[in-house]
Amino acid sequence: GAVVSQHPSWVICKSGTSVKIECRSLDFQATTMFWYRQFPKQSLMLMATSNEGSKATYEQGVEKDKFLINHASLTLSTLTVTSAHPEDSSFYICSARTSGRPIQYFGAGTRLSVL
Amino acid sequence: QKEVEQNSGPLSVPEGAIASLNCTYSDRGSQSFFWYRQYSGKSPELIMSIYSNGDKEDGRFTAQLNKASQYVSLLIRDSQPSDSATYLCAVTLSGAGSYQLTFGKGTKLSVIP
Numbered sequence: 645g646a647v648v649s650q651h652p653s654w655v656i657c658k659s660g661t662s663v664k665i666e667c668r669s670l671d672f673q674a675t676t677m678f679w680y681r682q683f684p685k686q687s688l689m690l691m692a693t694s695n696e697g698s699k700a701t702y703e704q705g706v707e708k709d710k711f712l713i714n715h716a717s718l719t720l721s722t723l724t725v726t727s728a729h730p731e732d733s734s735f736y737i738c739s740a741r742t743s744g745r746p747i748q749y750f751g752a753g754t755r756l757s758v759l
Numbered sequence: 760q761k762e763v764e765q766n767s768g769p770l771s772v773p774e775g776a777i778a779s780l781n782c783t784y785s786d787r788g789s790q791s792f793f794w795y796r797q798y799s800g801k802s803p804e805l806i807m808s809i810y811s812n813g814d815k816e817d818g819r820f821t822a823q824l825n826k827a828s829q830y831v832s833l834l835i836r837d838s839q840p841s842d843s844a845t846y847l848c849a850v851t852l853s854g855a856g857s858y859q860l861t862f863g864k865g866t867k868l869s870v871i872p
Contacts, residue, residue, distance in 0.1 A: 650802075687847065749805065753801070
């Protein structure tokens with residue numbers, strides 16, 4: 645149980661294009677989903693918290709117009725990196741939790757390379 | 760700033776030995792504590808969760824929590840080369856209704872065959 649599917653697992657794109665990453669909870673209802681970014685040899689940094697049906701809450705320093713998050717259902721959240729630039733290249737990881745439980749289950753991550 | 764601190768390592772132990780990983784946190788009101796394992800290039804995988812003072816055992820893993828000392832640890836018995844990974848300590852902050860996690864920077868463990 646508690647499986648979170650994330651795709652694509654890796655993506656290469658040209659500078660200026662947009663990239664969408666999907667995160668799905670396969671066997672539970674994800675009342676809250678989280679999006680993290682991890683640069684090489686660093687820990688996970690929370691980008692935003694997303695509750696189903698509500699606007700995402702972004703962490704300080706994360707541009708909400710650049711990183712668009714949608715959590716339209718209890719099983720799906722998407723992160724769109726708009727007008728990606730090389731400095732956006734990173735490992736993006738989603739996680740999900742269900743109501744009443746603090747445990748977060750992580751997707752496999754998406755490695756983004758912007759050329 | 761509420762923080763979670765871990766020694767970055769690397770921590771090297773011989774195969775079969777006990778690996779001891781430590782973590783301290785600054786938010787005295789923290790309620791939930793987790794250990795995640797992260798292999799290089801992969802996403803974190805939950806190893807243990809602990810919510811009350813004392814020890815919690817699961818197979819070769821034992822988590823220990825001391826809220827008075829704001830300290831949580833993970834013991835890995837009979838360490839195997841496959842345990843070589845970065846271990847992340849994570850804590851939920853008090854008052855974080857959405858259960859946001861704050862992660863330490865991780866301790867890299869190497870188990871030497």
